[in-house]
Amino acid sequence: MTNPSDYKYVRSHEWLCYVDDDRVRVGITDFAQQAMGDLVFVNLPIVGDMTTAGEPLCDVESVKSVEDIFAPVSGEVTAINEELMDHPELINAAPYDAWIAEISHITDTEELLDAAAYEAVCAEEE
Amino acid sequence: MERKTPLYDCHVALGGKIVPFAGYLLPVQYPAGVIAEHMAVRTKCGLFDVSHMGEVVYEGPDALANINKILTNDYTKMDIGRVRYSLMCYENGGVVDDLLVYKMRDDKYLIVVNAGNHDKDVEWMKEHLFGDVSFTDISDDVAQIALQGPASDTIIAKLTQDIPQKYYSFIDNVSIGGINALLSQTGYTGSKGYEIYVAAADAPAMWQNLLDAGQDEGLIPCGLGARDTLRLEAAMPLYGHEMDETVSPFEAGLGFAVKLDKDFIGRDALLAAGEPKRQRVGLKVLGRGIVREHQDVYYQGELIGHSTSGTHCPYLGGAYAMALIAANSVKNGDIVEVDVRGRRIEAEIVPLPFYKRA
Numbered sequence: 001m002t003n004p005s006d007y008k009y010v011r012s013h014e015w016l017c018y019v020d021d022d023r024v025r026v027g028i029t030d031f032a033q034q035a036m037g038d039l040v041f042v043n044l045p046i047v048g049d050m051t052t053a054g055e056p057l058c059d060v061e062s063v064k065s066v067e068d069i070f071a072p073v074s075g076e077v078t079a080i081n082e083e084l085m086d087h088p089e090l091i092n093a094a095p096y097d098a099w100i101a102e103i104s105h106i107t108d109t110e111e112l113l114d115a116a117a118y119e120a121v122c123a124e125e126e
Numbered sequence: 127m128e129r130k131t132p133l134y135d136c137h138v139a140l141g142g143k144i145v146p147f148a149g150y151l152l153p154v155q156y157p158a159g160v161i162a163e164h165m166a167v168r169t170k171c172g173l174f175d176v177s178h179m180g181e182v183v184y185e186g187p188d189a190l191a192n193i194n195k196i197l198t199n200d201y202t203k204m205d206i207g208r209v210r211y212s213l214m215c216y217e218n219g220g221v222v223d224d225l226l227v228y229k230m231r232d233d234k235y236l237i238v239v240n241a242g243n244h245d246k247d248v249e250w251m252k253e254h255l256f257g258d259v260s261f262t263d264i265s266d267d268v269a270q271i272a273l274q275g276p277a278s279d280t281i282i283a284k285l286t287q288d289i290p291q292k293y294y295s296f297i298d299n300v301s302i303g304g305i306n307a308l309l310s311q312t313g314y315t316g317s318k319g320y321e322i323y324v325a326a327a328d329a330p331a332m333w334q335n336l337l338d339a340g341q342d343e344g345l346i347p348c349g350l351g352a353r354d355t356l357r358l359e360a361a362m363p364l365y366g367h368e369m370d371e372t373v374s375p376f377e378a379g380l381g382f383a384v385k386l387d388k389d390f391i392g393r394d395a396l397l398a399a400g401e402p403k404r405q406r407v408g409l410k411v412l413g414r415g416i417v418r419e420h421q422d423v424y425y426q427g428e429l430i431g432h433s434t435s436g437t438h439c440p441y442l443g444g445a446y447a448m449a450l451i452a453a454n455s456v457k458n459g460d461i462v463e464v465d466v467r468g469r470r471i472e473a474e475i476v477p478l479p480f481y482k483r484a
Contacts, residue, residue, distance in 0.1 A: 037143075037154075037351065038161040040438035041416050041445075043469075059467075061416045063160040063438055064351050066467075085414070092159075 188257030215392025316360025
């Protein structure tokens with residue numbers, strides 16, 4: 001699967017895409033979902049949560065383990081993808097459609113990579 | 127440095143995701159994924175490399191006396207060709223390991239031990255040898271393949287006619303697709319199945335024969351991930367989780383394999399301990415989330431114990447866990463709370479096993 005060129009990526013394997021200047025949707029990358037395997041539960045954040053760039057946003061459970069998902073930006077959670085509550089496997093099926101949370105009022109961002117730079121990070125880890 | 131099993135190249139060729147486990151490099155899953163592998167075993171069939179398991183042999187006039195002294199179960203009355211589970215205990219009643227004993231002859235027993243406990247088991251067994259017996263560790267010479275699932279009967283019948291008909295029985299020196307093996311009707315999944323012990327050098331050919339024979343039956347290779355979700359769903363205990371050196375067999379709910387009316391190492395301590403102070407129970411998670419191991423369990427606000435294993439069970443379609451809790455603190459149907467990383471989620475006390483084949 002190719003990483004969309006209009007998305008941005010962080011080294012901890014989350015993606016974000018700008019909905020507008022001050023609002024992003026966040027999810028996990030194809031590389032991340034492949035590494036975790038079948039997801040069985042997404043412990044979604046709550047609307048109103050304040051996020052800190054580089055700190056845990058929420059966690060997801062695969063059959064084998066639990067993994068933290070890190071917020072790529074500091075801001076406020078203004079929407080969550082409630083469909084993932086009953087269908088965590090959507091992340092495995094379409095990681096770049098299955099957004100986890102929308103974060104607005106952004107005050108800080110992690111180092112953002114474009115698709116090519118992110119793929120280089122993945123290649124190093126493989 | 128992790129070792130490779132004789133089937134390592136097969137796993138890589140099949141796209142297995144290799145991880146270190148108990149000193150071996152083994153596939154945690156194949157491209158199908160843990161859920162598909164788990165479902166294959168429940169509905170069709172799955173093939174596992176369990177060559178990491180250790181095998182030792184007691185042989186000689188005092189073989190029976192030795193195993194009866196070092197193991198909690200009683201092997202006095204046992205037919206050749208049968209398999210019997212046991213614990214091996216320390217003097218204090220804590221568990222060294224749990225294992226399977228295969229009676230090969232009146233004076234020869236094959237014992238299968240956990241990979242992670244192999245070294246300490248062998249040391250413990252050697253320390254306690256007595257009389258006229260030889261003890262041999264054949265772990266490196268033997269590969270073990272598990273064929274598990276309702277289609278296992280059909281698949282194995284394509285390769286041999288010598289099939290053990292009873293659960294926990296085996297036949298030695300069976301020709302399976304032309305390869306000599308020990309075939310036993312055993313497994314660690316809760317589904318019908320077989321385990322095949324074969325010379326290490328013959329393992330890749332046996333693996334391929336089984337995959338070929340199962341091609342039309344939906345057989346797929348399965349990894350450690352599915353092995354763990356299957357055993358949890360069937361509520362089978364795992365050393366290091368449901369019991370260890372600090373947990374007695376009775377607390378772990380394994381008293382059926384402890385015969386106090388004979389002499390064995392640990393018996394005095396187990397008798398002195400009296401009624402178990404803790405018990406193993408099943409939890410069906412009601413809230414959103416997955417209970418894993420080492421999470422605190424509360425009943426009516428009071429800490430009563432901790433979870434020992436837990437995961438999402440694909441066939442039952444929910445999260446289940448086992449827990450070690452204060453004896454008689456809850457009954458089936460009671461609702462407890464489990465602390466999952468700071469969040470309390472509800473779970474119901476349910477009977478074990480969670481999954482039992484029809």
